[in-house]
Amino acid sequence: AQTVTQSQPEMSVQEAETVTLSCTYDTSENNYYLFWYKQPPSRQMILVIRQEAYKQQNATENRFSVNFQKAAKSFSLKISDSQLGDTAMYFCAFMKLYNNDMRFGAGTRLTVKP
């Protein structure tokens, strides 16, 4: 079974600084998808960034980028120039190819301080 581990229950960062959220996963699959989702206090979860395991290049979306280390089964999220609106729960998620069962980690609560 696939498991996703987020070892940082809570983190904080000063506005405009950079923060990295950690995620590791366990799988025997070679091809799969990884996601970071953001869940603000209003609880509507939104996709931040995604990575296909067969792509070596790390995904980037504006201020958000990932460090995907396939051999280490690590998928960290870096947020640059943190903004107050980045305050939220962040969930790392894993999905096998051709499978609808997306597995989430327990989440990291990020607080951006002014």
Next chain:
Amino acid sequence: GAGVSQSPRYKVAKRGQDVALRCDPISGHVSLFWYQQALGQGPEFLTYFQNEAQLDKSGLPSDRFFAERPEGSVSTLKIQRTQQEDSAVYLCASSLGGRLEETQYFGPGTRLLVL
């Protein structure tokens, strides 16, 4: 529609009552997912529909849980004889096509409290 909507947003039920939770996906979205999110945890997959067909219900925790999407749009998650352990936020998500890796758009969730 503008996004995925769910109703009610909050539901309090007495143990043993039946509840029905509604999900309105984004118009035209083929795929629909239900998740259960316990307090302080990440969402856990419950079931998946492609149009009106329930292709996977392996995550439903017991036979008290039942989901349907009869016309391939609105979906209802029904929980019979609710128990305290059913207290959670129930999230619905939809995606445009039938490719499972497509971006899922989540609703705000229904927070269920069973007393």
